[in-house]
Amino acid sequence: MSERLLVLVRHGQSEWNLKNLFTGWRDPDLTALGVEEAKKAGQRLKAEGYQFDLAFTSVLSRAQKTLDLALNELGQTDLPITRDLALNERDYGDLSGLNKDDARAKWGEEQVHVWRRSYDVPPPGGESLKDTVARTLPYYVTQILPKVLQGNRVLVAAHGNSLRALIMVLENHTPESIMKRELATGAPVIYRLNADSTVASKIDLAA
Known part of the structure; x- marks a missing residue:
């Protein structure tokens, strides 16, 4: 039986x-x-007996470094890795680089909250979560999911919002509920998929 493992x-x-x-x-x-969180992710996966066939990450160094550190702990430094901007974090546009408190002072608590926590209202020059889903989900469906369904064990190291885009589909979230789905840094979420791509089981190593 193939594993159909997605982490x-x-x-x-x-x-x-x-x-x-x-x-x-x-x-x-x-x-x-x-760095310690990334290493710990690898250590947790190793302790549970997981190994991988291939990995995906974004073009941003914090995700790439997390992946490299985790794979080092797993003893899999030669694993094939695909890097793609489709897995990049949500683009915060004009908010990028600003302190969140300074942004609230400039635009108001309510407006910043809308930009951060609504599903489809983007910040100036940036992406909403809906936009991020529109970018990330097709990549998952065409590039990552087929590998998993072929029986490969796949590790994805990415970002809070690009991963929420995948989790929205995997866990059947609504636009409202996905905004409340928190993801701890460096904490693997392990899915085993059915042949029809639905989730057979889920383990959250942050829990």
């Missing part, structure tokens, strides 16, 4: 996470804590 990991804490800045497509490095 999603949000990157470890970045320098801008720590500074409470909107990050989006900007490219800060991991913090020391983020």
Whole structure:
């Protein structure tokens, strides 16, 4: 029986996470804590006996480094890796690089909350989660899902919102409920899929 294993990991804490800045497509490095979170993700997966056939990540270094550190812990440093901007974080546009408190002072608490937590209202010059889904989901359906359904064990290291786009489909979320679905940094979520691409089982190693 083929495994049909899909594991999603949000990157470890970045320098801008720590500074409470909107990050989006900007490219800060991991913090020391983020490095440890990435290593711990690999250690958790190794402890549970997981190995992988291929991996996907974004073109942003915090996700790539998380993947590399996790694979090092797994002893799989030669794993084939595909990098694609379709898996990039949601683009925060004009908010990118701003402190979240400063943004609230400039545009108001309510407006910033709408940009952050509504499904389909984008910040100026940026993407809503709906836009991110429109970018990320087709890539998943055409590039990642077929590999999983062929029986490959696939690891995806990406970002809070690009992974939410995948989780929205995997876990049958509505536009309202997906906004409340939190993803801890460096905490693997493990899915085994049925032959029809639905989820047979799920394990959240953050729980």
